[in-house]
Amino acid sequence: MFPQFNPNHFEQIARALGGVVTGTQLDALFANCGIPDTSGESTKWRRIHYTLTARQVQDRCGNHVAAFIMAVMTPARFVDRPSLFEETRQICNRVLAFDGFQLGEDGKFRLVAAASTICEARRRADTIASRLKGRDIHPEVLKYCREELMQDNYFHAVFEAAKGVAQRVREMTGLALDGTALFDMAFVEANPLIRMNPLRTETDRSEHKGFALLIKGAFAAIRNPTAHEPKILWQGDDDAADYFTLLSLLHRRLDKAKAVRATGGAS
Numbered sequence: 001m002f003p004q005f006n007p008n009h010f011e012q013i014a015r016a017l018g019g020v021v022t023g024t025q026l027d028a029l030f031a032n033c034g035i036p037d038t039s040g041e042s043t044k045w046r047r048i049h050y051t052l053t054a055r056q057v058q059d060r061c062g063n064h065v066a067a068f069i070m071a072v073m074t075p076a077r078f079v080d081r082p083s084l085f086e087e088t089r090q091i092c093n094r095v096l097a098f099d100g101f102q103l104g105e106d107g108k109f110r111l112v113a114a115a116s117t118i119c120e121a122r123r124r125a126d127t128i129a130s131r132l133k134g135r136d137i138h139p140e141v142l143k144y145c146r147e148e149l150m151q152d153n154y155f156h157a158v159f160e161a162a163k164g165v166a167q168r169v170r171e172m173t174g175l176a177l178d179g180t181a182l183f184d185m186a187f188v189e190a191n192p193l194i195r196m197n198p199l200r201t202e203t204d205r206s207e208h209k210g211f212a213l214l215i216k217g218a219f220a221a222i223r224n225p226t227a228h229e230p231k232i233l234w235q236g237d238d239d240a241a242d243y244f245t246l247l248s249l250l251h252r253r254l255d256k257a258k259a260v261r262a263t264g265g266a267s
Helices: 007-018 025-032 045-057 062-070 082-099 118-125 128-132 138-143 146-150 155-171 179-186 201-227 236-256
Strands: 101-103 110-111
Touching: 007 062, 007 082, 025 045, 025 062, 045 062, 062 138, 082 101, 101 138, 101 236, 138 155, 138 236, 146 236, 155 179, 179 201, 201 236
Parallel strands: none
Antiparallel strands: 101 110
């Protein structure tokens, strides 16, 4: 059962929802949710505001309000307008944060700790999608964590993306190892299975060694804390965009690398 939504906060949500539906669509949404329009208003946001505010008083809970919001914010309604979906979701979340709610990218509610300041509410509403804009995130990064990102689960999204780097090295080399052992074998200085450059000069060798240290360090820095620490102690939500950028750099360098499979033959 949803608690009642704070009526002092709901007007802004009603305005946001009214901006993404037509009058006809609003009629259908009310009907599908079993909510008679009792507002007596013609403006869409006012119809939403007055009808739902009155309904939750009648119900003594916010069940119908929550159902209506999720019906409007069903992702399938925004297939051709993804930016509008994200903009509306962020507006709603900035307000919902004060009531301890959040709308995920799946259009469903989840409980969160209630925000107490405007800055805190705004920070929560600034989703990872907006933080990643302009960062040119490598497709291999997102390949392994799309499900987690759809659920706004950035803690596990970063964890899965880090594991994706190891999986790519395994696919490039044919090695069946993990962690430090995998990277040590793949980038061993004497005869590496993955070469970052021709390794002809001291500069080449230094660059190769530096990348090997970077990929091992990044893997350990991301995977070890997320694997062993409770999520509540991890501050990765704020740093997730930077982690994705770092992992993208690693994948772009691997794009240009030359690899030889452990069983022989170029990959």
